[in-house]
Amino acid sequence: MTQPKTGAETGAAPAHAPRASLQRLVSCIRMDEVCVLQGAPVIGACFAMADFSAATLLTIAALVAGNLCLVAHVFVVNDWAGIHGDLQDPRRASQTYVARGENAARMGRLAWALLALALLIFGLVSPASFFIASTIAVLSAVYSFPGIHGKGVPVLNSLLHVSGGTLHFLLGYAALAPISPHGAAIGCYFGLVFAAGHLTHETRDHDGDLHNGIRTNAVAFGKKTSFFASLFLFSAAYGWLTVLALLGFVPLVLSMAAVLYVIHLRAAWMALRDDLTYPAVRRLQTVYRNIHVVIGLAMLATVAPW
Template identity: 50%
Template sequence: MMDRPRGARWVLRLLSCIRFDEVLVLQGAPLLGAVFAMSSFTVQGAAALLLLAAGNAFLVAHVFLLNDWSGVQQDLRDPSRSAGVFLNRGIHRHEIGALLLLLLVLGLMAFGILGPATLGLGLMIAVASALYSIPHVHMKGVPLANSFLHVFSGVLHFLLGYSVFQVPDARGVEIGLFFATIFSAGHLTQEVRDCAADLRNGIQTNAVKFGKKRSFLTGFALFTFANVLLIVLALRGTIPQGLALVAAFYPLHGYWTLQAMREGLTFESVRRLQVRYRALYACIGVAMVLSVFLA
């Protein structure tokens, strides 16, 4: 029988395989969806937000672990990732499989408490994740289709939080499309970053199929569309009008994009761009929360 210190070390090593930074990044859309749907802030509402955050953390951790479990052999051949692959950290594939299933169950249990609409949206996100990652289907390697799947999943992710306080409606889909566009644009950028590894592993991402520069510019075009959409939603009154002002940060994103292109779209330059625009959109998310509560 495993002794307690050894068992604790094993659990910590197993949990360290979760991409906590990515899980944190994907907390934004559903929480903002909930904020946009709330009519007022109450103790019951705060409790629902905490349960939503927990359920979404479990679900997103499941999504990334499923991706890592399915693509472990490709990651082992990627010099930028091989050191962090769970097999090289003493964790077996079946152990990751058990953990990702446990996380899915915990996430769906949390969503079930929040209501049938939230549970249904959580299930749809899980199915979309499976279509993207699991072998034989593996839509990650199907150009264009993988981007459409990200747009669809991005809208679902926003509506996941929105459904906690309101029945999903046209307004929710319109606002969700902003986050979905950002999500899809960010993934195209990530494909550019990982293009060399994907090419080596024979994965037909958009960057591999159409070229790094074309995919990178398409991603920036989507970021541009998202900013335009934000202004339109603000002018129409779908979101607080003051949010149109956050588009003033767009030139900064444009400057960083040009900088990455001048540096040849290397792994390091694209990674640096990702860190910068993620921080930028995190600030925009904070501005959204403040504007909604002030309104």
């Protein structure tokens, strides 16, 4: 009996090939980082939330879905635009989309598809959320796109992160309430933290960025300057949140930021003592990320109308 020929023998693609191809493409999205960045807009929605009605919960569900697509778009654009440098960095090369078998054209189409889906969802949430999401996408393009490449322009890259972090909080706030000075003041805390965290990231990646000719703040001004600028912005964020708590803009329990700041300072001193090596800065990042997870959970626990 003649055996049936396989897809490889006939030249036809296996039936599961399109699905496998899509799965491979989606696997190139940095989902761990995408999920981490869901916090700010959800917290923003909680600050604006008046009740737990079905309409409110549906809006928050749409907010999360839209933000997943929007943040995924931001990371895909960043990876698409920075592929040449990433391939030359031993710490990043194995994690690139090229290493996973993808190409720039398909990543570009994925980025556009994610943006279109995100804007469609936010268009259904509220006009303000749609406008903010569009603005975040523009900031992402300024940061990543070849020719503009704000990532490699010192100071500008930090301003983009301050703006993006603040808008990310307001993205959630605007889903449930008009933007107010009160909401914008709270959003500034997130902008400061986001920019400070990225300056630490630049400090950590100084050697790779220098090798690839990316003129980050750390490359332009030195690792220690970038590190101390990051610490200054973190200090401003802790101080600002404490002031907001004492003024009654946020729950008083959030004044604990002043205590957590001491833990951050100790971790920063240890990183500096170890000459800001890659592992030392990674340990610092773990400490301050955990601190801000605690602050975020405290916000969720005390702000939402449980």
